[in-house]
């Protein structure tokens with residue numbers, strides 16, 4: 001992020017200098033003019049290059065300066081407000097990573113992992129989650145995926161004592177609370193374990209309330225269903 005922000009800042013800065021030189025001397029040839037086809041001077045003089053009545057590159061200077069500041073702050077482990085979202089997405093292989101570029105545009109950072117190493121870092125999301133929690137000072141983890149992965153994520157969030165909201169992946173036949181195929185053991189606020197319908201109680205539940213050791217059995221002491 002820091003490298004990209006510095007590159008963007010320098011590019012905006014040089015474009016602004018070139019624009020000033022063109023305004024002083026109409027014959028000035030900016031450094032980005034390569035030939036008659038790859039010619040940035042005509043673009044710099046177009047209306048689109050001054051959407052708000054001044055060179056767009058000035059916006060770039062301001063925006064990239066902010067990104068540089070944020071990147072440096074992240075390196076310094078500054079505690080940012082909760083609207084910063086960092087995503088870890090993993091799959092067995094690169095072809096199974098869903099829309100990584102679209103996702104990357106929507107979040108503060110994205111870490112990709114694949115078990116075969118064909119994209120991002122080799123390994124599972126849970127191999128990298130602890131480092132991300134520490135680096136970005138994460139307070140809440142939202143997870144979805146296979147139950148085994150959710151269980152592993154919950155072990156990590158318990159270790160760091162942070163909130164874990166997970167979308168449980170149980171078979172659902174009716175989806176409206178009638179068939180009871182989707183029950184999982186959940187510990188309520190009263191401390192009692194109940195077989196709860198994930199289609200009604202969830203599917204997003206507090207990870208700390210799930211009895212992960214026995215997800216598809218009825219744990220001892222369970223009191224009825226909800």
Ligand code: FES
Pocket residue numbers: 171172173174175176177178179180181182183197198199200
């Ligand atoms: S899917 Fe039927 S009760 Fe949940």
